[in-house]
Amino acid sequence: MSVGSGAGRSDEIELRIGAELTNLPIIRSLAASIAMRADYDLDSIADLKLAVDEACSTLITRATVDATLLCGFTVSKDEIRFRVTISSDSDVPPSSDSFGWRVLTTLTDQARSWVERDGQGGERPGNLVHIELAKRRAEGPA
Amino acid sequence: MTGTQSSERGNDTGYEHLTPLFAEMAKLAQDDPRRGQLRNELVTGHLPLAEHIAARFSNRGVPREDLVQVATLGLINAVDRFQPDRGTDFLSFAVPTVMGEVRRHFRDASWSMHVPRRLKELNLAINSASAELSQRLGRAPTPSELAKHLELSPEQVYEGLEAGNAYHSMSLDEALSPNADSDSLGETLGEPDSALAGVEDYESLRPLIERLPERERQILTLRFFRHMTQTQIAERIGISQMHVSRLLARTLENLRQGLLADEAE
Numbered sequence: 001m002s003v004g005s006g007a008g009r010s011d012e013i014e015l016r017i018g019a020e021l022t023n024l025p026i027i028r029s030l031a032a033s034i035a036m037r038a039d040y041d042l043d044s045i046a047d048l049k050l051a052v053d054e055a056c057s058t059l060i061t062r063a064t065v066d067a068t069l070l071c072g073f074t075v076s077k078d079e080i081r082f083r084v085t086i087s088s089d090s091d092v093p094p095s096s097d098s099f100g101w102r103v104l105t106t107l108t109d110q111a112r113s114w115v116e117r118d119g120q121g122g123e124r125p126g127n128l129v130h131i132e133l134a135k136r137r138a139e140g141p142a
Numbered sequence: 143m144t145g146t147q148s149s150e151r152g153n154d155t156g157y158e159h160l161t162p163l164f165a166e167m168a169k170l171a172q173d174d175p176r177r178g179q180l181r182n183e184l185v186t187g188h189l190p191l192a193e194h195i196a197a198r199f200s201n202r203g204v205p206r207e208d209l210v211q212v213a214t215l216g217l218i219n220a221v222d223r224f225q226p227d228r229g230t231d232f233l234s235f236a237v238p239t240v241m242g243e244v245r246r247h248f249r250d251a252s253w254s255m256h257v258p259r260r261l262k263e264l265n266l267a268i269n270s271a272s273a274e275l276s277q278r279l280g281r282a283p284t285p286s287e288l289a290k291h292l293e294l295s296p297e298q299v300y301e302g303l304e305a306g307n308a309y310h311s312m313s314l315d316e317a318l319s320p321n322a323d324s325d326s327l328g329e330t331l332g333e334p335d336s337a338l339a340g341v342e343d344y345e346s347l348r349p350l351i352e353r354l355p356e357r358e359r360q361i362l363t364l365r366f367f368r369h370m371t372q373t374q375i376a377e378r379i380g381i382s383q384m385h386v387s388r389l390l391a392r393t394l395e396n397l398r399q400g401l402l403a404d405e406a407e
Contacts, residue, residue: 029304036285036300042272043282043371045303046387050394057398097342099401103394106366138281 013073019063019086027071028053034073035080041138048135051107052082055131058094059086062129079109083132091115091127110134155233160187164226184221185214188236192217195240209244216243264302267292269382282373282383306384338367343401350400358393361386 015030017023031052035045056069063069063086074081093113094101104111111133118126160183167180192213200206220236271291275283283291289299338344338351351359357379364370364378372390376383 033300033304036303039284039286039296041282041284042303042383043373046372046383046390049387050391053391054394054398061402095342097340099338099341099343099347099397102341102366106369 011075015071017069019060019067019069021057021060024053024056027056034075038075044135044138047107048080051104051133054100054103055084055133058100059084059129059131062086062088062090064089078137079134081134085128085130087118087126088129093129108133109136157188160184164224164232168226181221185218188217192240195244199244212247213240213244216240261305265305268302269384272383276373346401350397358389361389362393365390
């Protein structure tokens with residue numbers, strides 16, 4: 001991970017974890033820890049944590065049995081990008097008119113979701129549902 | 143602080159009439175029945191002091207009534223231990239005694255997990271530094287700003303912030319029952335309905351939101367419909383940013399669970 005001096009360099013952190021709501025605290029604290037060490041302000045840290053929580057729980061409720069949640073953080077100088085993916089039977093992305101989506105867009109600077117066919121699905125055709133969020137460093141002297 | 147009397151300012155403390163009672167009590171024999179009477183009078187007379195101190199520590203996650211009780215115990219101790227012949231006045235003796243009692247309670251009672259005292263104190267220090275810096279900067283501080291302000295290393299601040307996650311505010315449980323916490327909050331906002339009506343799960347959300355305690359509903363509305371930051375909300379409601387953060391996380395979780403339960407039906 002780059003902290004402070006790694007200006008402009010981007011770092012990737014990945015986490016594969018069972019798609020269970022009980023695993024949320026682990027993902028949440030990883031998100032908080034990343035934002036904290038990137039020296040985001042306390043509001044942004046809390047926002048990212050809530051947003052990651054919301055995105056992951058949205059996907060967990062769509063997961064196929066025994067699915068794995070794939071989470072990735074990309075830390076660059078002024079932005080933390082979070083992408084989470086789940087395999088799902090549904091091919092409908094989370095609705096952008098839902099309250100959950102409003103939560104995501106309020107807490108982050110960018111939120112999008114899309115579905116793609118799972119190429120390696122085997123005999124059972126499946127889909128991969130993605131949510132991607134971006135949280136930028138708050139304006140002002142840091 | 144608003145809403146508290148500024149009776150501690152100036153010479154007029156409001157407690158002068160009680161001072162002679164200490165001298166009177168000091169002269170009495172240990173078993174004199176008049177002692178108990180004087181002691182009662184002194185404790186009752188100084189109760190506003192205990193309430194005042196409790197108020198200073200309220201909104202930090204420990205129910206106010208508990209704080210008043212603890213402060214009152216501290217006050218009783220202070221009355222029992224005060225020696226008027228030492229030359230200090232009662233208030234300058236009592237205030238630190240009562241505050242110490244409240245602080246101790248605060249530290250011991252409001253952490254759900256065992257967190258070393260050093261970390262609890264660190265977290266409290268971060269909390270108050272964060273309030274102070276937010277005021278000064280007009281936004282929430284970053285960990286490095288906190289570290290500089292507190293003269294700590296960034297690692298220590300990280301540790302203290304993480305310790306905050308283990309902090310379990312008792313008032314959260316208390317606030318789960320509606321109306322637990324309606325004082326001073328109810329008047330700020332009306333129903334969030336108009337703002338909410340735009341979302342498609344509105345019909346299933348509305349009853350869930352209506353069931354939320356007043357404060358949780360207010361925080362939810364301010365964050366997601368008025369777009370205030372957690373720090374701004376904290377200031378408006380009079381609790382810490384960390385507390386807002388915990389309340390919001392919990393509220394969202396409850397709403398999600400409620401929506402899921404709806405779908406399952």
